[in-house]
Amino acid sequence: MNRTEFERHIIRPIHTGKGFQSSVYLVDWNGEQVAVKDFARAPKWFRRLVAPLLVSRECRALKHLLGTPGIPRFIGKIDRVAFALQFIEGTPISTFAKGELAPETFPRIAHIVEGMHARGVAHGDLKRRSNLLLAPDGSVWIIDFAAAVIARGPLSRRLMQSVAEVDDKSLPRLKKFVAPELLTEEDQWKLENPTKLEKWAKKLLGR
Numbered sequence: 001m002n003r004t005e006f007e008r009h010i011i012r013p014i015h016t017g018k019g020f021q022s023s024v025y026l027v028d029w030n031g032e033q034v035a036v037k038d039f040a041r042a043p044k045w046f047r048r049l050v051a052p053l054l055v056s057r058e059c060r061a062l063k064h065l066l067g068t069p070g071i072p073r074f075i076g077k078i079d080r081v082a083f084a085l086q087f088i089e090g091t092p093i094s095t096f097a098k099g100e101l102a103p104e105t106f107p108r109i110a111h112i113v114e115g116m117h118a119r120g121v122a123h124g125d126l127k128r129r130s131n132l133l134l135a136p137d138g139s140v141w142i143i144d145f146a147a148a149v150i151a152r153g154p155l156s157r158r159l160m161q162s163v164a165e166v167d168d169k170s171l172p173r174l175k176k177f178v179a180p181e182l183l184t185e186e187d188q189w190k191l192e193n194p195t196k197l198e199k200w201a202k203k204l205l206g207r
């Protein structure tokens, strides 16, 4: 599907991006409802220089993760700044307040994150709670792989593992926010101790 066809088949916007953000649309893709993530409305320099990198990174990660539970299926690239993926009828976890998430959601998130790591992909932006979707059937989905790191060789594997450690803090962070009574001792430890990558970042940024 090219851009003209995609734009002709938009059912409705799902998320309207501001500034450098993408917009996400629900699209009729040859009879199937899919999501299209599109940077066409971003400022020109960003659209030309940065968006193609983000889109190709995200497509690469999604292709690598094809068949992994909790990861939307990659469907296809439209152009340098837009691609289609499985539409998840879900609500971003960021919209839930304290006490609103069912307790079984937390182990489900842990399971999906573990499965992704086992396939050699670290997400890199899981602390943003809008990147986890909860579907009406209670299943959990991870989206937004623009910052993902794929382990392909020894060096990228080390980076992937360091980013995976940061991913592993997202669940304790979420629990602290919506269900602090569920925090385990291990969760507390993770919250209190910076990972290797976080220590490095601190040193580099002098903060």
Ligand SMILES: Nc1ncnc2c1ncn2[C@@H]1O[C@H](COP(=O)(O)OP(=O)(O)O)[C@@H](O)[C@H]1O
Pocket: 014, 015, 017, 021, 022, 024, 035, 037, 072, 085, 086, 087, 088, 089, 090, 092, 130, 131, 143, 144, 145, 146
């Ligand atoms: N596959 C999808 N199915 C349903 N909604 C989606 C999908 N991908 C993204 N969205 C919606 O669009 C929002 C932004 O998508 P995301 O990939 O996180 O982009 P951004 O880089 O702007 O954060 C999400 O929080 C979610 O509400």
Ligand SMILES: [Mg+2]
Pocket: 128, 130, 131, 144
């Ligand atoms: Mg996001």
